[in-house]
Amino acid sequence: MNELASLGLILLFALLLGHLVKYVRVPEVTGYIFAGITLGPSVLGWLSHENVRTLSVFSEVALGLILFSIGSVFEGSRVRALGWPVLRVALCETGIAAMLVAGAALALGQTWQVALLLGAIAMETGAASTLMVMREYDSAGPLTDTLTGVIAVNNILCLIAFSTAATVINLGTGVTATRGWAGIYESVFPLVWQLAGSAALGYLVGLLLAGWASRVTAHGEILILLAGCVLLCVGAAMLMELSALVASLAVGATMVNLSSRSRRLFGALGQTDPPLYAIFFVIAGADLNLSLLKSMGAVGLAYVAARACGKVFGARLGAHISALPLEVRRYLGTSLLAHAGLAVGLTLAVSRRFPDLAPAVVTVVLSAVVVYEIFGPLGVRIALQATGESGRLVESRELNLD
Amino acid sequence: VTRQQYIGALTAGAAAILAAGTALKPVRERAPQIVVADPEMERKTLRRSIEASNEWFVETARRARLRLAAVRETGATAIVWDSGGALLAADRGPLDSALHVRFEGGATAKAVVERSTPEFPLMLLRMERTQIAAAPRAVALRPGSSIVIVWPSGFLPATFGGMRSGDCGEALLTTVPLVSVPPGSAAFDLSGALAGFAIRCGGHTEVLSIAWLQRFVEAANSVEARILGRFGMRVRIPEARVIEVWEGASAGRAGVLPGDVIATDVQQLALPASRVVIEVPILRNKRRLTVRLDTRMMEGQRDLAAAGILPADRIVSVNGQPVAGRAEADRLLSRVSSAFLVVQRGERLFGVNVER
Numbered sequence: 001m002n003e004l005a006s007l008g009l010i011l012l013f014a015l016l017l018g019h020l021v022k023y024v025r026v027p028e029v030t031g032y033i034f035a036g037i038t039l040g041p042s043v044l045g046w047l048s049h050e051n052v053r054t055l056s057v058f059s060e061v062a063l064g065l066i067l068f069s070i071g072s073v074f075e076g077s078r079v080r081a082l083g084w085p086v087l088r089v090a091l092c093e094t095g096i097a098a099m100l101v102a103g104a105a106l107a108l109g110q111t112w113q114v115a116l117l118l119g120a121i122a123m124e125t126g127a128a129s130t131l132m133v134m135r136e137y138d139s140a141g142p143l144t145d146t147l148t149g150v151i152a153v154n155n156i157l158c159l160i161a162f163s164t165a166a167t168v169i170n171l172g173t174g175v176t177a178t179r180g181w182a183g184i185y186e187s188v189f190p191l192v193w194q195l196a197g198s199a200a201l202g203y204l205v206g207l208l209l210a211g212w213a214s215r216v217t218a219h220g221e222i223l224i225l226l227a228g229c230v231l232l233c234v235g236a237a238m239l240m241e242l243s244a245l246v247a248s249l250a251v252g253a254t255m256v257n258l259s260s261r262s263r264r265l266f267g268a269l270g271q272t273d274p275p276l277y278a279i280f281f282v283i284a285g286a287d288l289n290l291s292l293l294k295s296m297g298a299v300g301l302a303y304v305a306a307r308a309c310g311k312v313f314g315a316r317l318g319a320h321i322s323a324l325p326l327e328v329r330r331y332l333g334t335s336l337l338a339h340a341g342l343a344v345g346l347t348l349a350v351s352r353r354f355p356d357l358a359p360a361v362v363t364v365v366l367s368a369v370v371v372y373e374i375f376g377p378l379g380v381r382i383a384l385q386a387t388g389e390s391g392r393l394v395e396s397r398e399l400n401l402d
Numbered sequence: 403v404t405r406q407q408y409i410g411a412l413t414a415g416a417a418a419i420l421a422a423g424t425a426l427k428p429v430r431e432r433a434p435q436i437v438v439a440d441p442e443m444e445r446k447t448l449r450r451s452i453e454a455s456n457e458w459f460v461e462t463a464r465r466a467r468l469r470l471a472a473v474r475e476t477g478a479t480a481i482v483w484d485s486g487g488a489l490l491a492a493d494r495g496p497l498d499s500a501l502h503v504r505f506e507g508g509a510t511a512k513a514v515v516e517r518s519t520p521e522f523p524l525m526l527l528r529m530e531r532t533q534i535a536a537a538p539r540a541v542a543l544r545p546g547s548s549i550v551i552v553w554p555s556g557f558l559p560a561t562f563g564g565m566r567s568g569d570c571g572e573a574l575l576t577t578v579p580l581v582s583v584p585p586g587s588a589a590f591d592l593s594g595a596l597a598g599f600a601i602r603c604g605g606h607t608e609v610l611s612i613a614w615l616q617r618f619v620e621a622a623n624s625v626e627a628r629i630l631g632r633f634g635m636r637v638r639i640p641e642a643r644v645i646e647v648w649e650g651a652s653a654g655r656a657g658v659l660p661g662d663v664i665a666t667d668v669q670q671l672a673l674p675a676s677r678v679v680i681e682v683p684i685l686r687n688k689r690r691l692t693v694r695l696d697t698r699m700m701e702g703q704r705d706l707a708a709a710g711i712l713p714a715d716r717i718v719s720v721n722g723q724p725v726a727g728r729a730e731a732d733r734l735l736s737r738v739s740s741a742f743l744v745v746q747r748g749e750r751l752f753g754v755n756v757e758r
Binding site for chain 1: 412413415416419420423427
């Protein structure tokens with residue numbers, strides 16, 4: 001099937017299953033992922049691996065836009081109000097999830113290197129699917145604010161932990177021993193470069209966006225500017241071997257702090273991006289290999305269980321320490337379960353940097369992603385509805401209008 | 403610090419980070435490739451390479467044979483020379499005589515001898531039907547090129563080593579002996595282009611170069627060449643004076659001598675004759691004579707030519723018996739089935755076996 005027909009099918013199936021899942025009170029995102037699984041090689045095979053590879057450029061753009069949206073949580077006033085509590089919660093939930101997963105892997109006979117990598121990757125929470133569920137349910141309130149902030153910090157912490165783990169493995173397995181300081185430098189450089197370089201790139205692109213946005217008034221022009229900047233950022237990050245995720249976050253953060261028109265810009269984005277997000281989640285679903293569930297094994301099951309426990313109890317502990325409201329303490333962990341995006345990207349990094357460790361790590365992570373991408377968005381919906389934050393954004397908009 | 407200064411400092415810092423990071427990025431060294439010696443693998447690879455080469459030679463020979471034809475009357479092999487229906491055959495034959503050729507695929511055609519000379523066992527035939535096979539492209543080889551020499555029942559792969567001056571003209575120097583190569587074989591390069599054509603010359607086989615063959619063919623229609631080929635006498639055209647007569651050829655047997663002047667239209671001698679023997683008036687020391695010239699090539703000439711003896715060569719002895727001239731040698735040769743001849747070519751004496 002050619003790419004245009006594939007895109008048409010993706011959008012129509014996304015619409016169809018997005019509607020169907022609403023009858024069973026499941027988030028649209030889960031419907032999109034099911035549409036991808038149905039169209040993909042695991043079921044109907046109408047979308048081949050080649051189609052998915054060709055269309056992955058849409059995924060990159062969509063992920064860039066999603067992270068750009070999340071970057072808006074770093075608005076100065078918001079950081080001052082929520083900064084420390086969010087950081088404490090993120091540290092607790094990522095730290096405990098990582099320790100439990102690594103411990104379970106060691107207990108099941110995995111090497112310390114595999115355990116370290118699994119622990120680092122388990123820290124991640126799928127930003128895209130979580131944010132999409134929040135948008136679908138027009139949520140607003142303490143849980144939504146905390147959740148958005150935690151996801152942003154969580155992804156950065158995951159990236160730092162993974163880069164540190166990779167450096168430790170390099171140092172510990174003697175790769176650097178034979179190359180001396182040059183080996184240590186080669187191991188540490190990616191850690192610094194991925195964070196500082198990506199933030200610097202995102203800042204520069206965000207500066208360009210903020211400066212130009214003040215001179216652009218028409219809705220269409222705003223979208224062109226935004227799309228151009230996000231594409232430039234993602235493309236440049238890939239070219240310079242930086243993290244597109246951190247760079248996109250930095251673009252959003254810069255924009256929200258430097259431009260007075262940022263709300264208008266984020267609003268314009270929200271009205272235009274649904275088809276792109278639908279494509280992103282359908283492709284993510286088509287890329288899920290259901291046959292991996294069979295080969296998940298005890299380590300895979302332990303990963304799923306340990307990560308879920310770590311996220312739920314870690315978030316609860318962090319929220320308790322930060323004295324966040326009771327609803328947030330109860331439901332924040334449930335809404336942090338989604339697992340994809342960066343985790344999948346890190347499995348590719350494992351395959352490239354540690355080919356001998358890749359089989360053990362990649363199978364476990366990808367099979368867990370299948371489980372979490374199906375049930376993760378459901379957890380977010382349950383949390384939003386239980387706290388009563390679902391639909392509050394519409395109410396507040398109506399109040400503002402009145 | 404104003405907001406602008408703050409933003410400016412941040413921008414400079416970000417640009418500096420990107421510039422420094424790009425400059426300091428460690429260069430990934432490519433892992434050295436380890437060559438593993440595996441005699442069995444090498445043997446298999448070599449075998450596959452040889453098999454592939456052999457398949458190529460077989461295919462080239464198969465294609466080349468489509469352009470080879472057999473002359474029914476003499477059994478000689480010919481190759482399609484141009485798209486106008488010309489064939490080059492490794493044999494001699496009477497000029498303008500009609501012959502029949504048969505191609506590999508079974509197609510037959512009538513052909514007329516357009517150029518033949520006692521100098522070389524080569525003749526140019528012209529087919530009446532020209533759509534039988536396309537002519538191969540000619541090529542000038544570079545030393546070291548692979549070639550394949552093809553004949554109707556076999557082929558011989560070889561390497562071209564350069565050009566050499568052979569007994570019959572410019573010939574290909576090959577890395578393999580041409581003992582088994584029959585006359586009429588054609589040499590092709592790797593792309594299937596024609597590189598040479600084999601004839602029997604001086605008792606051995608030579609693969610003549612395309613350039614030399616082209617010169618031979620270009621002379622096909624000159625009056626001098628046709629008269630020389632037909633009667634064995636070289637005539638200088640404007641004054642119609644005979645400047646060379648080959649012993650044993652038609653003119654020599656008829657008593658034509660160098661210095662005689664043809665007292666008729668010389669062009670007529672080059673045209674196909676309706677009779678076997680034609681009467682030609684000549685002037686010798688202001689006396690008018692008539693000579694009878696035979697238009698046929700004699701059998702004895704064919705045998706001597708096949709042994710590499712040129713019409714201008716002087717036969718010194720036949721089986722150890724000294725002979726006075728070509729006529730006496732022909733008489734002695736007609737009595738035996740094989741003979742050893744001592745031949746004088748210019749200053750050089752050499753021996754040659756003649757099979758009849």
